[in-house]
């Protein structure tokens with residue numbers, strides 16, 4: 001029965017939360033291990049989920065979430081090209097998956113989330129086509145080892161952000177800047193790896209348990225601050241062409257469209273350009289200036305809930321694939337602001353579904369406050385707060401966790 005004014009989601013809709021290994025696990029040896037973020041922080045312990053994953057799984061269950069999007073870290077499992085996977089580390093991930101299953105929580109496994117084994121990086125990373133067979137070999141071994149525990153797979157998380165930050169903006173290791181040809185090569189290599197790995201994953205499915213596979217595409221709307229400024233428009237155009245269009249075409253254009261069974265969408269909002277400067281907190285724009293422009297931002301980018309409807313409509317027209325919202329979240333210490341953002345985005349999502357969008361689930365970014373790459377621990381995306389000064393890394397639910405849990409349990413957005 002629908003309560004008056006509530007917005008009910010389709011039966012079987014998955015409500016989940018998302019994390020990634022480098023951001024939460026700690027005790028990793030990859031290109032981020034010796035990276036120091038703007039706040040002086042590093043990922044060497046992070047949320048210590050390496051030791052505390054059972055606690056994280058319990059939290060998901062306590063919040064009534066039915067799904068968890070988690071990464072499995074390649075650098076932990078494979079010591080060299082073509083090497084067998086490390087048994088102990090594999091068992092740890094299998095235990096995590098079994099704990100999820102015991103609580104009725106569906107895992108979505110991410111195979112690449114902004115990090116590589118050191119031996120891949122030493123050989124030039126994804127700029128070197130040798131990364132393709134190496135990744136495909138890893139995925140083949142992992143899929144076989146995991147057996148039927150996982151049916152939902154993300155081959156790559158945000159190849160767009162990864163290539164942009166590693167080759168153009170220099171924010172992620174190896175911190176290269178403005179290497180446009182390298183950006184294109186990295187994307188093309190990842191897209192080939194996605195196609196090959198995607199076929200292998202699908203072939204591992206059965207009629208009773210078919211495999212679902214897709215990338216997670218970050219979609220950001222790039223726009224000009226001033227509609228008539230050629231500079232603002234040029235910056236927005238270039239960003240859109242490279243980050244959105246080129247990446248979508250590489251992964252999903254032509255016959256590649258047939259590899260994926262779904263499209264993952266990471267949606268945060270909008271970036272508007274003023275004289276080639278991105279007018280968002282993540283780009284360093286001061287709050288006062290954003291207020292002058294009238295831009296509503298979290299601690300990262302401009303909020304733009306209407307955009308979620310637009311991009312879902314575009315994806316439907318262009319690909320007609322089922323969609324998972326693989327990430328959406330707000331970085332802020334202002335909990336009412338975060339709650340309002342969630343409500344606005346879920347309202348748009350609900351309208352899009354009512355209009356025919358085939359959206360299967362929603363994963364909040366993130367389960368935990370965590371290591372936000374170049375920004376360290378200053379961006380608070382978590383449903384749960386983590387005390388990074390305490391070696392036990394205690395987790396405490398924030399008000400948004402309670403609100404999100406109510407939505408997930410009811411499978412509905414309550415009336416205001």
Ligand code: BGC
Pocket residue numbers: 020023157158161218266300327365372381
């Ligand atoms: C990434 C996450 C990141 C989040 C918030 C996404 O781009 O997949 O790793 O923490 O956005 O910035």
